Amino acid sequence: MNTRTLVSSRRMLPSADWLAVGLAVLGLVLSRFNFHFAALLALGVFGPSLLREVGVLKDSDEWQREIMHRAGFHTSLTLALFVFLNRVLPRFDHQFPELHHGLGVWFDVPFLWKTLVMVFLISYLLQYWGGRSGVARLLLGFGSVWLVDVLINFSRIPGQGLFLGVGLALVVFMYLLAWSAGRFPRPTGIILLFLMASLFVLGAWTLKDLSTEMAVGMVESQIHILLMFGVTGWALLRSHREESE
Numbered sequence: 001m002n003t004r005t006l007v008s009s010r011r012m013l014p015s016a017d018w019l020a021v022g023l024a025v026l027g028l029v030l031s032r033f034n035f036h037f038a039a040l041l042a043l044g045v046f047g048p049s050l051l052r053e054v055g056v057l058k059d060s061d062e063w064q065r066e067i068m069h070r071a072g073f074h075t076s077l078t079l080a081l082f083v084f085l086n087r088v089l090p091r092f093d094h095q096f097p098e099l100h101h102g103l104g105v106w107f108d109v110p111f112l113w114k115t116l117v118m119v120f121l122i123s124y125l126l127q128y129w130g131g132r133s134g135v136a137r138l139l140l141g142f143g144s145v146w147l148v149d150v151l152i153n154f155s156r157i158p159g160q161g162l163f164l165g166v167g168l169a170l171v172v173f174m175y176l177l178a179w180s181a182g183r184f185p186r187p188t189g190i191i192l193l194f195l196m197a198s199l200f201v202l203g204a205w206t207l208k209d210l211s212t213e214m215a216v217g218m219v220e221s222q223i224h225i226l227l228m229f230g231v232t233g234w235a236l237l238r239s240h241r242e243e244s245e
Contacts, residue, residue: 016057020044029148038113045117049124067127074123075116082107082115111220118227126231131239135188135232136181142228143174185236192233199225 020043027040049068051057086105107115126134150167180188203222207215 016048016051020048023047028145033152035110038110042113042117045121064128067124070127071120071123075120078119079112079116082112106216107220115223115227118224122227122231126235131235132182132185135185135236135239136178138228138232139174139178139181143171143178146174147171181232181236185239189233189236192229192236196225196229196233199229 022044024041024044027037027042027044030037031041048057049072052065052068086107089106122138125138128134129137146167150164150171153167177188177191200222203218203225207218
């Protein structure tokens, strides 16, 4: 069994990180009402790492700095990839010709900052807590974010009982996956990858019937699905294999 995985899974975040988590959650909730509050989310995610990098916070060891730098490297690669795709995709796209003109791009700024935050957070926490505990906590977080979205949308559009029921069922399903991630990593990892593949197929099937704006939104959603279910599912399978060895 991998000793380092067990040790990292028992680690607790430093107090500064827990304060940053509270700030990020507050920014996440408030940004549903006003997009400018999203700055709190970015500050909560990137703030502690930035303060440690400039030497203001000195509560990290060499191992923590290493995973922080690696998470930052993953984030930088992601940004470079989407900047490249924004330059390349419109040149080869013929289904949505309006993307060739003006300032139209596939991946806009709101999508980019959400994706960069997700990449850094997922990379950092999976390294910090290990596969089982990291995925369990991430799924709890994703489920809670979805719960906030469901409740806010339901309050804005009353009378949508079916929407509320389906949304809450998905939240419960996410929480169940979070519970099973620490106890049954291999089956949970397979379920997450199957869920990702199913949503990919469903998205690709409906893509041709969507308007340009909705099609771009669908592609962006599929990328977030890859991060939420694909990366976490693969991390569970990998941790199970490492612990078996």
